[in-house]
Amino acid sequence: MTPETFAGVYDRIRREVSTVIVGHDALIEHVIIALLADGHVLLEGVPGLGKTLLVKTLAQSLDLQYARIQFTPDLMPADIIGTNMVMQDASGRRFFEFQRGPVFTQVLLADEINRATPKTQSALLEAMQEHMVTAAGVSYTLVEPFFVLATQNPIEMEGTYPLPEAQLDRFLFKLTVDVPDLMQLVEIIDRTTAADLPRVSVVASQQDVADMRRLAREVEVASHVKAYAARLVRSTHPDADGAPPLVRRVVRYGSSPRGAQGLILGAKVRALVAGRANVSFGDIKSLALPVLRHRLILNFEGEAEGIQPDAIVGAVLEETPELEAARTT
Amino acid sequence: MTADSVTLLGLVRPLAVRITAGRALRVGARTAKAALGALLAVEVGNLVLPLATVPVSTALTLAAAAGAILTVIAAFLQRVDVLTASRLLDVQMGLEERTSTGVEIALGRSPVTAMGRRVIADASARVAAVRGKDAFPLRLPRDAVFAVGLAVVLAVWTAWLHGLTVPGTPARRTTEVIRQEGRRLEQFAQALQSRARTNRAVQTRRFAGQMRELGVGLQDRRLDRASALGRVNELGRQAEAIRREIDERVRASRPAGPQNAGLPENLFRRDTVQRQIRQLRELASRLDDASSSRQDLLNRLGQIAQEGGGSQPADVQRQLQQARERLERGDVPGAGQSLTQALRELEGLEGLLADEEGLRNAQQQLDQSRTRIAGGTPSDQVSPETPPAGEASRPAPGPTRAQGEGTSPDSTPTPQGPNEGVTPGTGQGTEKLGAPTPRLEVQRTPERVKGAQGEGDVSASDVVGAGRPGTPRVGSSGSEPGLLRQVETYMERARIPARYRALIRAYFQRLAQLR
Secondary structure: OOHHHHHHHHHHHHHHHHHHOOOOHHHHHHHHHHHHOOOOEEEEOOOOOOHHHHHHHHHHHOOOOEEEEEOOOOOOOHHHHEEEEEEEOOOOOEEEEEEEOOOOOOEEEEEOHHHOOHHHHHHHHHHHHHOEEEEOOEEEEOOOOOEEEEEEOOOOOOOOOOOOHHHHOOOOEEEEOOOOOHHHHHHHHHHHOOOOOOOOOOOOOHHHHHHHHHHHOOOEOOHHHHHHHHHHHHHOOOOOOOOOHHHHHHEEEOOOHHHHHHHHHHHHHHHHHOOOOEOOHHHHHHHHHHHHHHHOEEOHHHHHHOOOHHHHHHHHHHHOOOOOOOOOO | OOHHHHHHHHHHHHHHHHHHHHHHHHHHHHHHHHHHHHHHHHHHHOOOOOOOOOOHHHHHHHHHHHHHHHHHHHHHHOOOOHHHHHHHHHHHHOOOOHHHHHHHHHOOOOOOOHHHHHHHHHHHHHHHOOOHHHHOOOOOOHHHHHHHHHHHHHHHHHHHHOOOOOOOOHHHHHHHHHHHHHHHHHHHHHHHHHHHHHHOOHHHHHHHHHHHHHHHHHOOOOOOHHHHHHHHHHHHHHHHHHHHHHHHHHHHOOOOOHHHOOOOOOOOOHHHHHHHHHHHHHHHHHHHOOOOOHHHHHHHHHHHHHHHOOOOOHHHHHHHHHHHHHHHHOOHHHHHHHHHHHHHHHHHHHHHHHHHHHHHHHHHHHHHHHHHHHHOOOHHHOOOOOOOOOOOOOOOOOOOOOOOHHHOOOOOOOOOOOOOOOOOOOOOOOOOOOOOOOOOOOOOOOOOOOOOOOOOOOOOOOOOOOOOOOOOOOOOOOOOOHHHHHHHHHHHHOOOOHHHHHHHHHHHHHHHHHO
């Protein structure tokens, strides 16, 4: 696969998803980038904004298996990864057989993930990081590509279990789903209330996705661009040299190294999407918010003042120079 | 290295040179601006403080030289490499890090992959489309414009406002000291010139003219301390050079030979030379007088030669010996000729000694002026450590009182200031009013006038002795009544004009007689 092919396939996927999803261009772009960067996405938004439809449409357009888990407080880990069940053959012999759970899919929608208990949430950890699950001492590899898209409702916090930092860190992007504007709402009405609903066709194969993932990792990154990404991540730590005053004041702990990895991986995909074979500062900057916003842990002062992580990332972007040693003439 | 890599590096290298040149120019301009700013600050600071300044031409030259030197140094030390240039080019032209990524790969910092080759080719194509002057224009740095502006301000300030001082500040006081020293030197030069004319001291007279010009020049209100000191020092150096030349000439006229090796350094004293001149003149006049006997003349000549001893110039000694021999032979005109020659030699030496003395005095005055200008000390506030020659023993002008006069029990309290008190001459002031009287700083050489002592006219007058008790020596007259004394007192108190006082006095006198 060449960069041109990559850009073409990406464009087809994006257009196909857009035939169903109205608006949310940036959201669609970021979800596809996360998929091609081999990452997972945490979507945050109120119900009814098309999150489930987005994931379903993406899976259909790529001819991938799709599964949805509605997280509830009584959901158990076995309900996700599966369980060993006692089976009986024709001779009457009984044996255990592993019944695969819904995690054995390629595109998994973990709906309202914060409603499940931490024990159940952490059942996803191994699957998300290692792309395999272990039950009764036996490991089962998931089919590639494996892509988790979790959602959480930012309003109804009653009876929810906020995701632990370790699990949040495993999501490449955290994306916010905005309410559609007037024109988009009209368009949604038109598309969803007509006699013929839009049909999604397959525009890329699983092999295409695998090839695109491989090509994305070959994109060149200049040393000073890597250094810039590293400085951005370092600046989210309150004790770092280049940390902005806001970070020093309200952040308790900054982004982990996964943040830097996520920045570069996402930027590589974005560079190919833009028709480039190299990563630019612009790629890094455009992905800083979705990559870093869920990796910042605020201190009491930050929580009390209601400081939004997006403001902190904005301050970091503003106060971190692209070229450290030499500015432009 | 692939062909594309070479192409890319070749495209970026001229841009690196261009960036280096631009940076060096900015460094140079910044340096020139800083230098001119500092010089201008010093000029402005001279309004209140006597700071050392340099001429505007020197200032501009210094700033330009500093800028040029720093430009060259910056060009060598802050040379921009290809990689940095490529990064700057990306930022400047919005090339989205294509060039810097390509240059990194081309320089071999990362292995060349298929994707790397694409990056290099892409970067080459992009950079080829960029014009160097568009990316990094070599325009005049803003600091250079500032520097030019500062240079103009500096030139205008120097031409129009240089030397202005704020009243009451050290700068103004220094200016006053310089002017005061200028007046003092001018007056000294006038006196020196007239005395040099009298003493036929040609060099001193010429030098006094220069000194007078210096004095006039120092009275310029716009003259700063550095310039004043420079002028004083320059004239001091000239005086020193002239004096050394005179010393050489005086030393050359010393009697030579091993027998004269132990003679003192200051062999020729001016008063001795003057006395010898007078003696030789008297002898020469006696030569013309026919009544003088030859033996007397020979004796006198021998006496003069003996008195002079070794303190006569070699030529004079030779001429005197020659005159003696001619006189012994009876060649009176020849002897007179030798004496005249010796006289000329002595007069020339006397002129040299007068020059030396005058120049030494002038140097002392210049040294004093230099010290006062450098220290900002006015001449009437000279510190006791450096008293001017001849002033330490000079009595202060104005009325003086004897020590302890005001401490007698029956005396009135001593007035505190020069304008206090009612009795003229009893005020005691510590400050001097007006400019000090110019005085020649020369050694006093008392000359005794020789002549025959004689008796003058004798006059006598009657001496009136003390009167005897009971016998009045003054005729009796009527005393004024107390009324008239009161009239005088009241007229004084009421400030009656003088033209009415006689009339009033006559009225009351008549009134008293009527009583």
